[in-house]
Every structure is written in C-alpha cells, then in structure tokens.
Amino acid sequence: MSFQPFELEHYQSRWERTVEVNLADSSVQCLVTREWLTADEQAALLSTGLYYPEVNGSAGLRQRIAAMYPEASAANVLVTVGAAQANSMVCQAILAPGDEVVVVSPGYRQVWGLALNAGCHVRELILTPEDAWRPDLDALDRLITSKTKLVAIVNPNNPTGTILTDVERARVVAACARVGAWLLADEVYQGTELGGQPETRSFWGEYDRVICTNSLSKAYGLAGLRIGWAVADRETIQALWRRHEYAVIAAAAPSMTLAELAVSPAKRSQLFARQEALTRAGWDVLKDWLAGQGGRFSVVPPDATAIAFVRYHLPIESVALADHIRTATGVLVAPGSLLGTEHHLRITLGYEPAKVRGALDRIGASLDRLVPVSAAG
Numbered sequence: 001m002s003f004q005p006f007e008l009e010h011y012q013s014r015w016e017r018t019v020e021v022n023l024a025d026s027s028v029q030c031l032v033t034r035e036w037l038t039a040d041e042q043a044a045l046l047s048t049g050l051y052y053p054e055v056n057g058s059a060g061l062r063q064r065i066a067a068m069y070p071e072a073s074a075a076n077v078l079v080t081v082g083a084a085q086a087n088s089m090v091c092q093a094i095l096a097p098g099d100e101v102v103v104v105s106p107g108y109r110q111v112w113g114l115a116l117n118a119g120c121h122v123r124e125l126i127l128t129p130e131d132a133w134r135p136d137l138d139a140l141d142r143l144i145t146s147k148t149k150l151v152a153i154v155n156p157n158n159p160t161g162t163i164l165t166d167v168e169r170a171r172v173v174a175a176c177a178r179v180g181a182w183l184l185a186d187e188v189y190q191g192t193e194l195g196g197q198p199e200t201r202s203f204w205g206e207y208d209r210v211i212c213t214n215s216l217s218k219a220y221g222l223a224g225l226r227i228g229w230a231v232a233d234r235e236t237i238q239a240l241w242r243r244h245e246y247a248v249i250a251a252a253a254p255s256m257t258l259a260e261l262a263v264s265p266a267k268r269s270q271l272f273a274r275q276e277a278l279t280r281a282g283w284d285v286l287k288d289w290l291a292g293q294g295g296r297f298s299v300v301p302p303d304a305t306a307i308a309f310v311r312y313h314l315p316i317e318s319v320a321l322a323d324h325i326r327t328a329t330g331v332l333v334a335p336g337s338l339l340g341t342e343h344h345l346r347i348t349l350g351y352e353p354a355k356v357r358g359a360l361d362r363i364g365a366s367l368d369r370l371v372p373v374s375a376a377g
C-alpha cells in the first residue's frame, strides 16, 4: 500500500513562505498576540507554568469548550493540536483496513487521505457547482452501506462555504443511523457565517455516534496557537486520548492559556466580529473584481467562510494554472484538484482588502497574458 500524502497541505507548505502574497490558506488574517489581550491577560500568559500540561487539555479550557455544547461536560472533550490532530485521532481510533469511509468532495481531503492510508475504501459524495454544491441526498443514501464505518462531513464546508440545511442534516444523521456508522462533523468553520446568518449548529447531540471537531484556526483567527478539540461520548474521548498520548502527549501549555481566553464568551464574540468584518470586505472585493473578468470566472455564493472556490472557464488544469499564477505574480492560490475538483482555484479573501484587490489584479493581468479576456469562454 503506497502512502497518500496530504497534497493540499504539502502544496501550501512548499510555497507559502517564498511567495509575496499567500491567498492559498483557509483562515482570515490571523492575530498578533498583543493585539487581542489586555495587560492582565498578557501577564497570565507570561505566568503560564511550563511543566507538562494536563494531557487531555487543561480543566478550565475543557470546561469552557464543553459549555458550548448542550449537556456536554469537560469529560466529553479532548484538547488537541488543532482540529487536524483531532481528525487524525478519530481516524486512528475508528478505522480498520477494509472499512468503508464516505467523504464529501470537494473537501479538505484530510480524512480522505487518512482513510486511504489506513487501508480503507473511500467513497466520495460529489458536489457540483451546477447544483450550487448542495448534496445529492439519494446518492448519499446509496454510498452508505452496512460496511460504512465512518461518514465525514465538514460543516460549513471547505472549500464551497455551504452550510447543510435542517433537512440535509437530518438525512445525513438518518443515513448514518441506518447502518450504525460514525459521523465525524468537522465544524472548524462554525462562526464564519456570512450575511448575518445564525451560527451554524453543531451536530453534537443529534446522534449517539457523532464526534465533533473544531479549533481556534478559522473563526477565531488564531491558527498559530495550534489548538483544536474533539467532543464525543466519554468512552470515545478515552479512546482518542489513548492515541493522543502516543502522538503528542499534550497540546502546548501557553497555547491552552490563550485558548481559555479565546473561548470565553466575550472574547469569542469579539474575535468572531473581527473575522466577519474581514470576510465581508473580502467578498466585496472579489465581487467587484469578478465583474471585470469577462466571464472567465464564476463562483457559487457561499453561506460561510472567507474562502472563494472560484471556477475558471479556461482550458488548463488547476495545478498548472496555480503554478502559472505563482511564478508570474508571486501570489499563491490553491489548485482545486487538490481539494478534489478540477478547474477551480481556492482563494482566501479574509485579509486587508487592498492586499486582496492588489493580488487579484495581478492574477487577472497574468491570465490576460495566458488567455486574453476576449478569448475566454
């Protein structure tokens, strides 16, 4: 069995430090530590003890996380190194060779790759822009069989920015329940809703075999803390914790100090409002730019996230196009094929609007040299 690398993350880590503008990421502009902490909070950070912290996450942090999930307690929470580690522990704990795993495509592809590397059969629920990225629920029913061990969804979704409706949520849960499959709900984009929509409800509590993962990387703008978590029934948390001890022992103590502040209700609202303002401004910039692109791009308006998953109507594969853009302009964007869908680029908009506009203009000019606007279909 050959190893499946995480191609999207590798593409980003390969280029993100040498380009001028990185729009391949999927967070908004992350904060600088001093920017969001009062003097007392900075003092709390400096007083953090640097012995090994509580392995499953500091009690205070787990309590605050649990408070965001109805009827959960700190025993239902494991603090991890980002949602990435939480997802990884879930796959390690649940999957065995030969299991079937259902994922959504386009998608973040982490569970897709982890499942392949665990010797599982991965079946993809394909979303299309023609259906506005809405899931075909009958197709989902057909994909989930008695051999399905895990169904992995990302809600709101990366890269499409869609949020499942109540009907879609109920069908996903019912399809899992029909065969007793685990449902992994990656909810890292909770809190990035656009247009004054309510915060996306967690799947927690909707099914006894649900595991929810989340982190501080997206809506909170604190990716560098590398703090995430899993919320599940106590037995499952114990199973994840046993793997966590092998993988990392514990998340970092200073990060947990800051995380406890970030998830406090007041700070959380403040961070979410900042993220929303950046996202809204970024979308205004994109809409304006697209209007001048002569139809060579199209995008399905998302419900959430600062990510534009832009379809281009040009005869070139997405890795080649992203490479052309990078070498011609110094702007990094993510090729759609690395998220499972060709002829798309993932572009992050949650940065200073002038920076985003400047980078988009450079992309437009570089495409004019490749295929003039008048020749694009």
Ligand SMILES: Cc1ncc(COP(=O)(O)O)c(C=O)c1O
Pocket (backbone or CB within 6 Å): 026, 081, 082, 083, 084, 085, 108, 154, 158, 186, 188, 214, 215, 216, 217, 223, 226, 227, 228
């Ligand atoms: C859907 C999804 N899940 C998990 C992650 C990992 O995030 P982190 O480990 O920073 O929490 C990402 C990062 O892009 C993501 O998009």
